Amino acid sequence: MPASTCSEQQSLLPGPTRRAWLAGSAAGAWLALGAAGRVAADEKITLTVAAFPLVDEIARAALPAWQRLHPNVAVEVLTRQYADHHTAMSTALSTAALLPDVLALESSKLGRFAQGGGLENLAQAPFALDRYRPLLVPYAYDQAIARNGAVVAVPTDIGxxxxxxxxxxxxxxxxxxxxxxxxxxxxxxxxxxxxxxxxxxxxxxxxxxxxxxxxxxxxxxxxxxxxxxxxxxxxxxxxxxxxxxxxxxxxxxxxxxxxxxxxxxxxxxxxxxxxxxxxxxxxxxxxxxxxxxxxxxxxxxxxxxxxxxxxYGGAFYAIPRKLDANRKLLAWQFIQLMTLDRERQLTAFKTHDAFPALLAAHEDPFFDAPVAFLGAQPARQLWRQAARRISxxxxxxxxxxxxxxxxxxxxxxxxxxxxxxxxxxxxxxxxxxxxxx
Incomplete structure (x- = not known):
């Protein structure tokens, strides 16, 4: 995987300029589809998000923010235990039956799903995930690149x-x-x-x-x-x-x-x-x-x-390839909210210890704060450095x-x-x- 590509892109954004760009881009990036993801006032839609424990809680916590943006689009979060979830998703993708609109995947399972052909290539239009590549922890983004170059998922947290x-x-x-x-x-x-x-x-x-x-x-x-x-x-x-x-x-x-x-x-x-x-x-x-x-x-x-x-682990969001095209756009906007919105990422970190995959979140003062359980050690600084070194x-x-x-x-x-x-x-x-x- 071309791990160096992302690192090279980030090196072009030194110091405060890079931080400002990351913060500004992440704050509005997931609104980029604009009218394409809107729903008529009299139209009612329910998106389904399939997840495993903790990821499901983080998704549910984001629903008020989602409803403010999409008042006519409800979201149902379906929860299964870790192993059952991945088995069910494998079956759904292979049979195209009972497909969720959005599915969460754990990093260790990503390779098998990436090579199965059942996930949408998010590098293609209208998603164009490549443009957001500099916003995400390099190794996490690279993990989602399949052998054929398709980018099949977006990282939301890392370990x-x-x-x-x-x-x-x-x-x-x-x-x-x-x-x-x-x-x-x-x-x-x-x-x-x-x-x-x-x-x-x-x-x-x-x-x-x-x-x-x-x-x-x-x-x-x-x-x-x-x-x-x-x-x-x-x-x-x-x-x-x-x-x-x-x-x-x-x-x-x-x-x-x-x-x-x-x-x-x-x-x-x-x-x-x-x-x-x-x-x-x-x-x-x-x-x-x-x-x-x-x-x-x-x-x-x-x-x-x-x-x-x-x-050590990490969660990703993906979209089934065989999903209806109109639903894919809404699914994509939900994924953008969960992965490219700085406040969502920080909230998940503060409440569920879900270490952000979004680099702009790493600039928050929370990373410099003492961790009480660790004797007031500012350990998040250490983990932030480690995240940048992983390939x-x-x-x-x-x-x-x-x-x-x-x-x-x-x-x-x-x-x-x-x-x-x-x-x-x-x-x-x-x-x-x-x-x-």
């Missing part, structure tokens, strides 16, 4: 990666936070001291370490698991290193061997048995709101070890399957003593059989 750590646990172990981020070896060494001095585990599960390392050092033309020609990449050195470091952490007893989002995982945060976590910035909101609110003030944020850059990588329709295969093979290495080289060779053979299906 810049961060390392979260318990300051109180580090203090008890006499570990400086810089030791966690200087290198992966330093991160592991610090974890060993933390475990010895406090009994706390470095991390919940080593899969989190593997997930970052296989996304580090990707060469141009490569995806995570496949290159642009569907050649399988899982025997490359980045996979070898990811497995080696994960195995080292396991052998030292530094991971708690608990799965993210399990009850045990949440309890680890509440009880202070987990010293760090590698995740998206949005996890701070989850910790403060419901996972471990009583740990407020004990956590801090830092960049990922060795300056690694990784995105999009090409997606492949078999990426979700490849993720399962690699995760399974790592389990064989960790729990059954399988050699790393054999595990990756087995994964390579299986993925090669699936790559061209």
């Amino acid at each position: 810049p990666g961060t390392l979260l750590y318990r300051q109180d646990i580090l203090a008890r172990a006499a570990v400086d936070a810089a030791e966690l981020t200087r290198s992966w070896d330093g991160y592991i060494a610090a974890g060993a001291r933390i475990k010895k001095q406090t009994g706390a585990y470095l991390i919940a599960h080593v899969q989190a370490i593997k997930d970052i390392l296989i996304r580090t050092g990707i060469a141009p033309g490569e995806g995570i698991y496949f290159d642009q020609n569907s050649r399988v990449l899982v025997q490359s050195e980045r996979f070898v290193r990811a497995f080696e470091l994960a195995l080292k952490v396991r052998r030292l007893g530094l991971d708690a061997r608990i799965t993210a989002w399990s009850n045990e995982w949440a309890e680890g945060f509440k009880r202070g048995t987990l010293a760090t976590e590698l995740s998206g910035a949005w996890l701070v909101g989850q910790l403060s709101n419901w996972i471990a609110p009583k740990t407020a003030g004990l956590w801090r944020a830092a960049e990922l070890p060795e300056g690694a850059n990784a995105g 999009a990588v090409p997606v492949h329709k078999q990426d979700p399957f490849a993720d399962e295969v690699i995760g399974s093979e790592l389990d064989h290495v960790l729990n059954r003593g399988k050699s790393i080289r054999t595990a990756l060779a087995d994964a390579q053979a299986l993925l090669e059989r699936r790559a061209h299906r």
Whole structure:
């Protein structure tokens, strides 16, 4: 994907000029269709928006603003749980039955939908999404570019990666936070001291370490698991290193061997048995709101070890290709409200920790404000910098399957003593059989 294109466009907009342009453009950009999206006074229309939890709440919160602009166009937000939603959308797009007007997609699912041919190409008229490209976080926009150059979705929020750590646990172990981020070896060494001095585990599960390392050092033309020609990449050195470091952490007893989002995982945060976590910035909101609110003030944020850059999730809006043309225009205006309106983006961030994909929102003073849960650390500045450094990588329709295969093979290495080289060779053979299906 041409990640450099957007960065080059942004570099032409230095300093205050760029900020003013972004703010002005974003404020009015989504009104650009003008009369094309208007509805006659006596005409009543209902748009349907299909979404998954949290995205649905953000969409509903925007309905008063939408009604002021389109008093004759009601919006019904349909909610399904995450997995059910994406399954239902896949079925709807393939059969052209029960199509919503707007559908939300999570970033990890975007590649499969992009290559399915069921989504509208928003780069084409009358949408012309390319003109808004400089307004959006570069890697997020690039994630929505299909192999044929079509832009199939608009990012609404992102998940810049961060390392979260318990300051109180580090203090008890006499570990400086810089030791966690200087290198992966330093991160592991610090974890060993933390475990010895406090009994706390470095991390919940080593899969989190593997997930970052296989996304580090990707060469141009490569995806995570496949290159642009569907050649399988899982025997490359980045996979070898990811497995080696994960195995080292396991052998030292530094991971708690608990799965993210399990009850045990949440309890680890509440009880202070987990010293760090590698995740998206949005996890701070989850910790403060419901996972471990009583740990407020004990956590801090830092960049990922060795300056690694990784995105953790994110939501996009798309339009079905087979939707009626007139409804597409209204659907497009709804998407513009959700993605290009600065106030909508900031409201979603402040209320649901949905980190904005709109660059103009990043200029708001809210990004410089202290985060109470993080001991008044102005961590949003850190996440804003991380968001600019992340690069999009090409997606492949078999990426979700490849993720399962690699995760399974790592389990064989960790729990059954399988050699790393054999595990990756087995994964390579299986993925090669699936790559061209």
